[in-house]
Amino acid sequence: MWACAKKKTHILSLVLCAAIIGSAVTFAIPAGAEEPTVGVSGVIPDDTDDGLPDTFTLEDNIEIDGENVEVTLEISFPQLPKIHDNSEEDIQYLNDGKATILRYDNGEISFIGGKFTDYKVTNYEEATDALQAVNTLLNGDDICVMAVRADEAPNGDVYYTFAQLTDNEAHPGVPCAVVPNAFIKVGVDKDGNTISLTSSLDPTMQNKDGYVDQDSPEMTAVLKDTLTTAQQYAEEHGGKVVDTGDEILVDFRLNISNAVCVIYYIEPVTEDSDIVGYTELFVNIADNQVFDHVAVSEIDTQTWENNDNDVYFDVETEDMEFTDALGNKVTLPVAKNENGYYFISPERKMVVVDSFTTFNTADTNFILDPVEFATAEDAPKRLVTVFSNMIKVYDFYADNGIRSLDGRGMPLLIGYGYYNGVDRDPEGRDMNNCGYTSVVNGFGCFMFTDSYDLSNCLDITAHEYTHGIRVCTNCHGPYYNNTGAVEESIADILGNLIELQLDPTSDTEKWYIAEASGDPMRSLADPHMFAQPEYIGDINFVMNTRYQTGTSQCDDNGGVHVNNSILPYVVYQMYENGLSYEQLYDIFRYSLDAYVPMCEYKEVAEITKFAMSRLDISEEQIVKADELFDNSNLYGDTKSWDNYEKPEGMVSIEVKLENAPTDCQWSCGILKKIQGSKRVVFATSDKNEVAKYYSEPIEDEDCTLTIFMMKSDGGVYTSTINVGPITSDLSLSKDYNDLEFERLY
Ligand SMILES: [Zn+2]
Known part of the structure; x- marks a missing residue:
């Protein structure tokens, strides 16, 4: 290697x-x-690979005072690893x-x-x-x-x-x-x-040269091209590339999104330049495009720590008392600008902005637009809760050795309002969602709905924050199938364990996710409650989708928010076996350092047991955990139903679609009543063009199956089949040409 x-x-x-x-x-x-x-x-080093130490022997005859002396010089090599x-x-x-x-x-x-x-x-x-x-x-x-x-x-x-x-x-x-x-x-x-x-190395992706040759013609060309890109960018934004008179400052790094970049520094030269401070411009060498730009207070290529956007946090703050959405009194740091007060924590490099104005721009060069309020009473209650929860989660992870998302104190933008290219509805509401989005301009970015109570949930905040940590510390893998379900599992496990430790009013019976919204969406203690599986091959399990992109609208990327109950359910049972919230948190916090992006269920299982042994958890508990992992069938097949019997008393639903266009993706949606409201669950289509699903019997007279289809035009289409109650096995075969499809979006 x-x-x-x-x-x-x-x-x-x-x-x-x-x-x-x-x-x-x-x-x-x-x-x-x-x-x-x-x-x-x-x-002595063995250069000859013969298992014997190497010596280098020099023999010669020299003349000393007229006498011929035979000299043997034995040289041993310096120690090498x-x-x-x-x-x-x-x-x-x-x-x-x-x-x-x-x-x-x-x-x-x-x-x-x-x-x-x-x-x-x-x-x-x-x-x-x-x-x-x-x-x-x-x-x-x-x-x-x-x-x-x-x-x-x-x-x-x-x-x-x-x-x-x-x-x-x-x-x-x-x-x-x-x-x-x-x-x-x-x-x-x-x-x-x-x-x-x-x-998660890929030996098929070779690099025969073994290193980057700084004098190679390729590298010279890259420098020439990326410099031109940087100069053009600087000029368009009223600035120039920083030089020392006769040399240009340049650095070479992997950026936080793992693109290999050449970094140039740019600075403003005109009055109306929008370049803030010195700006590190990341030019991706793969496509010679500006990938990111990070405002820094000073140039220091010695350290990565200057990825800190410090320039935004040089403000005076004061503490102000608020009442959050759940009626708790909280004291939070605020700063003042000409429009009022806004939430900012210079200590943590964390600021709250309006998602709709800050992220709603074609250029990545967004302008930070804080959410201002005149008095503490005027501050939106959900916003108070979001900022208060973000501080709690930040401090909790920081106390456990992870400062911000990257472990190095990366600054964070907390976007209030959920804006992902979709405008507010006619009533002025945004989407009922929260998310970690990505790193932009050196900020780790989040969005929280301003219209719904999902934003009030500490477990949701900790879940999204955990996603951010996984992305920024090289744990996050492809967001579909098993690696996607693992991503969602770890976010739920740590999100809920952090809530259980920090909020004494959180639910300790069912381990709900999002209970503080009044509308929980998952139960880690009882996956069946929300139509999720307890183990691989159980009812509700979603088999791996055979599609690798763009399937989220058809089948939740192979059920990443469905199959993410299996690992958390193990964790709940580990708790029942006697491990405390603190111990369980420590185990999964420790594991974050060891995960790589391609870790699937079985890797998580082995790393969990490994973490337990590193943290001196008893051998007896490790054996019990091992049994739980076995019961969850974590080594089982996730690609086909061939090896799985239908659980007793359950029904099998199978839909075969004949003559579907080869350039489309499809899955089957099943309308089920889940905790009082009707929701669609997905069954994916396997290599044999069959979508299969095990379920509890569905008594509902209006039960429908929906074929979701993403066609080559990128549109998602649906065709609905009324099936009525499903109290025994159902097997349908449909011809694509007989179905009428309506465009969903
Ligand atoms: Zn998530």
């Missing part, structure tokens, strides 16, 4: 020193033998046979729980070297990785994260690009002993 470690250097010329080549030295010793310990004198390229057996040997070694369906390693090398790791360079120990196991030849972050868990364990780079053939002429969702995280204890490895 060629490892290119990120070197953070102050670069003052238009020359990139972007990456260094990691040591690629490997030393073979017989499988099962103990690894040589680094630093022990007398152990001796890292054994370990097999699975070697790793088991290092762990007394107790290592967990888990693989993805394609055979690649996903997780190693246990020591994978005896080599000690106390910094990036050593973490990079340690990867040589799994070179063969991870098919690491021609893989290039770049160090992106190191995180210390509350117990002192440290996780080193690397992103995979490729000489991507999709972007000819570009020296490197990041492989989507491909990361490796090396876990070590506080003494530097390796404890785990989680990987």
